[in-house]
Amino acid sequence: MKPAFSVIFLTTLIGAAQGLLIALTAGQMYAGGQSGGFFALGAALALALLCLGLVASVFHLANPQRGWRAAARWRTSWLSREVILIPALSALAFLYAVIHAFGWAPVLVRLGNGAAIDLPLALGLLTTLASLALFVCTGMIYACVRFIRQWASGWTVVNYLLMGLASGFTLAAAYARLQDSLLSGFMSGAAVWLTLLALAARAFQLWRNTTGAPCSTLKSAIGVHHAQIRQITQGFMGSSFNTVEFTAPGGAETVRGLSAFFLAVGFVAPVALLLAGMPVLAFLCQYVGLLAERWVFFADADHVQNLYYQAKG
Amino acid sequence: MTKKQLALVIDLNVCVGCHACVTSCKEWNTSGWAGPLPDVNPYGADPNGVFFNRVQTYECGTFPNTETIHFPKSCLHCEEPPCVPVCPTGASYKRDEDGIVLVDYDKCIGCKYCSWSCPYGAREFDPVQGVMKKCTLCVDRIYDQTIEAERRKPACVLACPAGARIFGDINDPESEAARAIRDNGGFPLMPEWGTRPANHYLPRRKTTTTLHPDQLTRVDNPLKAEGETPRPAFTTPTIDGVSSW
Numbered sequence A: 001m002k003p004a005f006s007v008i009f010l011t012t013l014i015g016a017a018q019g020l021l022i023a024l025t026a027g028q029m030y031a032g033g034q035s036g037g038f039f040a041l042g043a044a045l046a047l048a049l050l051c052l053g054l055v056a057s058v059f060h061l062a063n064p065q066r067g068w069r070a071a072a073r074w075r076t077s078w079l080s081r082e083v084i085l086i087p088a089l090s091a092l093a094f095l096y097a098v099i100h101a102f103g104w105a106p107v108l109v110r111l112g113n114g115a116a117i118d119l120p121l122a123l124g125l126l127t128t129l130a131s132l133a134l135f136v137c138t139g140m141i142y143a144c145v146r147f148i149r150q151w152a153s154g155w156t157v158v159n160y161l162l163m164g165l166a167s168g169f170t171l172a173a174a175y176a177r178l179q180d181s182l183l184s185g186f187m188s189g190a191a192v193w194l195t196l197l198a199l200a201a202r203a204f205q206l207w208r209n210t211t212g213a214p215c216s217t218l219k220s221a222i223g224v225h226h227a228q229i230r231q232i233t234q235g236f237m238g239s240s241f242n243t244v245e246f247t248a249p250g251g252a253e254t255v256r257g258l259s260a261f262f263l264a265v266g267f268v269a270p271v272a273l274l275l276a277g278m279p280v281l282a283f284l285c286q287y288v289g290l291l292a293e294r295w296v297f298f299a300d301a302d303h304v305q306n307l308y309y310q311a312k313g
Numbered sequence B: 001m002t003k004k005q006l007a008l009v010i011d012l013n014v015c016v017g018c019h020a021c022v023t024s025c026k027e028w029n030t031s032g033w034a035g036p037l038p039d040v041n042p043y044g045a046d047p048n049g050v051f052f053n054r055v056q057t058y059e060c061g062t063f064p065n066t067e068t069i070h071f072p073k074s075c076l077h078c079e080e081p082p083c084v085p086v087c088p089t090g091a092s093y094k095r096d097e098d099g100i101v102l103v104d105y106d107k108c109i110g111c112k113y114c115s116w117s118c119p120y121g122a123r124e125f126d127p128v129q130g131v132m133k134k135c136t137l138c139v140d141r142i143y144d145q146t147i148e149a150e151r152r153k154p155a156c157v158l159a160c161p162a163g164a165r166i167f168g169d170i171n172d173p174e175s176e177a178a179r180a181i182r183d184n185g186g187f188p189l190m191p192e193w194g195t196r197p198a199n200h201y202l203p204r205r206k207t208t209t210t211l212h213p214d215q216l217t218r219v220d221n222p223l224k225a226e227g228e229t230p231r232p233a234f235t236t237p238t239i240d241g242v243s244s245w
């Protein structure tokens, strides 16, 4: 598939934002129900990333002025669900930032063991839930495309989740360091583990994709039961949507090179930088790595329709 | 009663790969409801254009024992179209009344997601209007009351000089299309995906005759065997009046 920069930026930006929101809630619970400016500013940062992601997504649409229509088919389309969840999560992040900024913490429920759930915690949990749901939607947009073997598995969802969490916690670690927050250590530690986990899952998917067999062949594509079939011409000598949208520039060489690059820059180096106590650099490095990862995610995907477009002429 | 499902049945044994359906489809649709079908850089080194129908050519076997297959391909108007439910706007839809899969160009936002969910590569994006396009089964022709009844057929069907394209309701057992599928072993493309394409293809058929040696030598030609019949008189009446002598 042709990697679209709009989607590469959209998914990496909102992934980091969702991870950051989850990290903030986790930090809030870890710190024993803290509230205040640290969380407010953090949520504002996440909100900014979400908005940047939305801006990037607009570039993906040929008719963005009708973008609102994309919320119509949430019953059947994961893309529609994502389109609804991004603004919903943005609204939650905004609320989260506001109540932390003003320090509103009325107790909502008191549990049997005496623990209290106050508004910031409830909102944090809600934001976490929405972020997780958004990870599922984003992952499923790709995982439900049955005709791309490399995408059509649960691992796609797992990877979107883990890579988003990893970059979000790394961002939270960088942010905590810059704010001199006590949560800095907690965030760094979690970021290291999540990045390692994401590395394992993504590396597994890479390996899995190199070993699988294609589901369809030219035999069933044209319904001729012959052991040797080749295309003489795809029917035109130029190009078409089908020869551009479904192929990546650069070919297999680029995919291999960038795969090694993103494994190193997106996962290994950030872990080293986090352990060395340089979370800001770790986040920047990881973000660049994840951009390359997303490029490979698209470029590595081979669509069934390519069976019909093999020979110019 | 099964639902009406209009479709094309394409006979691979008849198609000669002349691309008449391609050009007539382009002509009809670029000037009609679905148009224009833009061509980017049409006279340059790498032209890129929107077509609803493509004729491809495949070859089987090893030279000299090869077989050439011309293979026209357009949207198959699947009965379980995977391209429809994924559309976030509802712009892609399948009509209840005749099973045609269409795109509403006023709703489409051009996200291209539907094209990812078509295994046949049947959808082509219009970069000028910014919407997804595909074969409409000539919906703006087949119901047009101003066209004489027997020409209310898709442009590609009318154009095919070999008669390789049949149009009809495949769920009506009496239709020419359904009969062609039934009688000639019509098959769908990539049935493994469960898309149930409405368009069907008729297989290549081998045409052979068996000759026995005795058929090669003349054993029974009582009248015309050389030298056996006397030349008729010039005035003898003959069937056509001229050819006897």
Ligand code: SF4
Binding pocket: B074, B075, B076, B077, B078, B081, B082, B083, B084, B101, B117, B118, B119, B120, B121, B122, B123, B134, B195
């Ligand atoms: S051929 Fe492709 S575009 Fe046409 S209905 Fe089937 S899946 Fe949809």
Ligand code: SF4
Binding pocket: B086, B087, B088, B089, B090, B091, B092, B103, B107, B108, B109, B110, B111, B112, B113, B114, B115, B131, B132
């Ligand atoms: S490109 Fe248009 S028709 Fe296709 S999924 Fe997007 S909105 Fe729907």
Ligand code: SF4
Binding pocket: B024, B025, B026, B028, B029, B052, B053, B074, B134, B135, B136, B137, B138, B154, B155, B156, B157
């Ligand atoms: S039915 Fe009409 S739109 Fe479809 S391929 Fe034939 S001419 Fe083109």
